[in-house]
Amino acid sequence: MITMQGVVKRYGGRDILKEIHVTFERGKVYAISGPSGAGKTTLLQVVAGYEQPTAGMVHVASGLSMEYAPQxxxxxxxxxxxxxxxxxxxxxxxxxxxxxxxxxxxxxxGLEGMEQVQVQALSGGERRRLQLVLALFPRADVLLFDEPTSNLDDVSAHRIWELLACECANKTCIICSHAPVPDMLHPERLRLQGGVLYAE
Ligand SMILES: Nc1ncnc2c1ncn2[C@@H]1O[C@H](COP(=O)(O)OP(=O)(O)OP(=O)(O)O)[C@@H](O)[C@H]1O
Structure with a gap:
């Protein structure tokens, strides 16, 4: 379980996150939408511990492993x-x-047979899929995905959503995405706008 208590993140005098209070529970998928620049990546980075909150705190239950697939x-x-x-x-x-x-x-x-290919020879979509494989691979308790289907065509995106539906079961999974997260993941839908997180 992950709890954000009054989390504020300020960049250049601007509050990108304004007193976020939310609990991310085990076994649930959270889909966070919001306009470009709303702070979705910032929120994930604060949860992942890559960025420290300006105020407030993030509490991650002890012993939880976490993987972050950045944008x-x-x-x-x-x-x-x-x-x-x-x-x-x-x-x-x-x-x-x-x-x-x-x-x-x-x-x-869809990356089988490419094991010996260097990353510089991969397309954007292939890099995206490799990044997802790297995040899923260790079977972490908490999975954070930032735009998991960007650079992907509709067929590849559908395959990724199916994979995430399977892999996210019994884990805490937070997905920030402009593309709608499909119902098959049974997500709790949240929207980040004006620095505030709303239930949709
Ligand atoms: N390290 C930083 N220093 C200064 N400002 C930053 C930094 N990181 C993010 N910001 C600013 O914070 C705001 C939110 O950025 P963020 O990347 O979190 O938004 P987002 O919702 O993920 O956007 P998008 O949907 O376009 O990816 C933006 O205005 C951005 O310029």
Missing amino acids: DFLLFSNLTLWDHLRLKAMARRLEEGWVARAEQLLQCC
Whole structure:
């Protein structure tokens, strides 16, 4: 469970997040929409601990593991897909079964057979899918996705939503997306506007 208590985030004298109070519960998917620049990425970064709140606090239940798939690609252009998976497996100290898990996720995301391709040779959509695989791969308790289907065509986006519907079960999942999060994920819909988070 994650609780934001009176979280304010100020950039350049402007309150991007204004006293956000919300609890993200285990086993639930939250879909956060809102206009461009509303602060959706900022909210995820504060939850992930990448940014500190200006005021208020974020409480993450102890022992919860978390993965964050950011909107911008955090990938190494001269490393292959498999290099990325291997590095992630090492960083997260995953046990031996990680190879089968990685292959299964690559297949689900239509990246099978591309294991030895360098990131610089991937399209935007392929990079997006690799980033999702890297976030899903360690089976974290909390999953944060920023625009998971940007750069994807409708068919690829549908496959990703199906995968997330399956992978997000029994986890806490927060998805910021301009594209509507489909009902199959049974999301609780929230809207961030004017620095305030509303239930939709
Ligand atoms: N590190 C930063 N320094 C200064 N201002 C920032 C910083 N990060 C974000 N901002 C500002 O905060 C506001 C919210 O940005 P954010 O990226 O969180 O919005 P968003 O809702 O995710 O937008 P989009 O839908 O376009 O991705 C923007 O006006 C942005 O310029």
